[in-house]
Amino acid sequence: MKSILFVDDEPMVLQGLQRMLRPHRAIWDMSFAASGAEALAMLEGNALEGKAFDAVVTDMRMPGMDGASLLEQVRDRYPAAIRIVLSGYFEKEAAMRALPVAHQFLAKPCDPGKLRDAIDRAVGFMGLLPDVALRRVVGAIGKLPTLPRTSALLVQALQDPDVQTDEIAAIVEQDVGITAKMLQLVNSAFFSLPNYVTSVRMAVNYLGLDTLKQLVLSVELFRTLQPSQAVAGFSLEHLQEHSQLAARIAAGLPAPEPVVAAGVVAAALHDTGKLVLAARLPHEFQLALQASRAQKLPLHVIERTQMGTTHAEIGAYLLGLWGLPDSVVDAVCRHHCPVAAEGDQGLDVLAITHVADGLATEVDGNDAEDAPAAGLLDIAYLARLGLDARLPVWRTMARQVLEDLRGE
Numbered sequence: 001m002k003s004i005l006f007v008d009d010e011p012m013v014l015q016g017l018q019r020m021l022r023p024h025r026a027i028w029d030m031s032f033a034a035s036g037a038e039a040l041a042m043l044e045g046n047a048l049e050g051k052a053f054d055a056v057v058t059d060m061r062m063p064g065m066d067g068a069s070l071l072e073q074v075r076d077r078y079p080a081a082i083r084i085v086l087s088g089y090f091e092k093e094a095a096m097r098a099l100p101v102a103h104q105f106l107a108k109p110c111d112p113g114k115l116r117d118a119i120d121r122a123v124g125f126m127g128l129l130p131d132v133a134l135r136r137v138v139g140a141i142g143k144l145p146t147l148p149r150t151s152a153l154l155v156q157a158l159q160d161p162d163v164q165t166d167e168i169a170a171i172v173e174q175d176v177g178i179t180a181k182m183l184q185l186v187n188s189a190f191f192s193l194p195n196y197v198t199s200v201r202m203a204v205n206y207l208g209l210d211t212l213k214q215l216v217l218s219v220e221l222f223r224t225l226q227p228s229q230a231v232a233g234f235s236l237e238h239l240q241e242h243s244q245l246a247a248r249i250a251a252g253l254p255a256p257e258p259v260v261a262a263g264v265v266a267a268a269l270h271d272t273g274k275l276v277l278a279a280r281l282p283h284e285f286q287l288a289l290q291a292s293r294a295q296k297l298p299l300h301v302i303e304r305t306q307m308g309t310t311h312a313e314i315g316a317y318l319l320g321l322w323g324l325p326d327s328v329v330d331a332v333c334r335h336h337c338p339v340a341a342e343g344d345q346g347l348d349v350l351a352i353t354h355v356a357d358g359l360a361t362e363v364d365g366n367d368a369e370d371a372p373a374a375g376l377l378d379i380a381y382l383a384r385l386g387l388d389a390r391l392p393v394w395r396t397m398a399r400q401v402l403e404d405l406r407g408e
């Protein structure tokens with residue numbers, strides 16, 4: 001049974017939620033607070049009894065403490081709780097302030113099914129990580145570490161009043177953190193788009209430059225809170241290059257367009273967990289990298305023994321919290337150890353991600369962390385999907401993609 005705390009200053013809204021969610025009483029233990037202060041008191045009372053809320057769902061605009069300030073406190077004091085903003089469509093501006101502290105954004109009014117699904121999915125991802133301590137680490141993260149260089153470029157480009165969408169998209173695409181946050185935002189309920197937006201170009205168009213500016217600004221603000229500790233054996237630049245190469249290879253694989261589109265996103269984000277580890281558990285991550293080198297074993301194998309989880313699961317967990325689509329989250333989660341279901345044939349999102357990562361590592365070796373295991377590709381898995389014979393052609397394509405990237 002999951003316990004959820006709802007916060008809204010309007011009694012009508014709270015009563016409405018209470019009525020609407022009554023059928024979920026069997027699966028959720030629900031509490032309702034009329035202000036940020038009341039919510040904090042309830043969180044504290046719960047903690048004193050040794051209990052914890054799994055999720056806090058809050059309104060944005062409230063007198064006294066607003067939703068963003070409340071979630072900031074929740075992040076600092078109860079980092080394991082999932083933080084969701086539920087706010088009116090016209091409060092987009094206000095909701096921006098919650099960007100660095102909220103995992104998900106839902107628009108009011110929200111139909112009960114949608115609300116239940118979003119909360120269920122978010123709390124469901126808690127099962128991905130076995131260890132409570134690790135979950136707290138991931139819960140404390142509002143964004144991924146990003147390359148300062150890219151962000152600086154973006155802020156600079158946005159100062160030009162005649163800047164073109166393509167220019168902005170090209171800059172954003174190089175940054176895993178901002179790309180992920182942007183896709184999260186554009187795909188959130190605020191924009192209620194009929195289709196999932198997977199391209200940065202489309203996202204820039206939907207968001208508009210003003211919103212994008214705020215997005216970047218909030219990312220920048222949060223970045224100042226980043227510990228800037230170097231991790232021996234790990235390079236952000238290399239990971240960025242590896243992710244970009246994998247994404248480009250994914251784009252060149254033959255599958256129906258929506259599958260490739262999701263595959264490109266998954267390939268770009270597949271090693272997100274490494275960013276999380278480098279930023280939040282630098283010491284443990286460094287030990288795992290060293291052991292991987294010394295024992296000539298893949299990093300994920302070492303991570304499993306040393307930490308009980310892997311960068312694949314940590315990345316998937318975070319992306320899941322952010323509301324990225326299941327196919328992407330699943331592909332990120334299993335990119336090292338793909339499993340084919342009975343009757344699966346051809347390239348799906350997981351297969352694209354696995355192949356793109358494997359080939360990127362093979363042709364470049366820039367995924368230095370995983371390099372000791374030359375041959376990351378699971379040939380038996382690919383054979384089951386009837387794809388193994390096509391590898392030589394894809395390998396050639398991957399080499400060409402690398403050459404093109406280096407030429408740019």
Ligand SMILES: [Fe+2]
Binds near residue numbers: 270311312335336370
């Ligand atoms: Fe990986």
Ligand SMILES: [Fe+2]
Binds near residue numbers: 271357367370
């Ligand atoms: Fe990788």
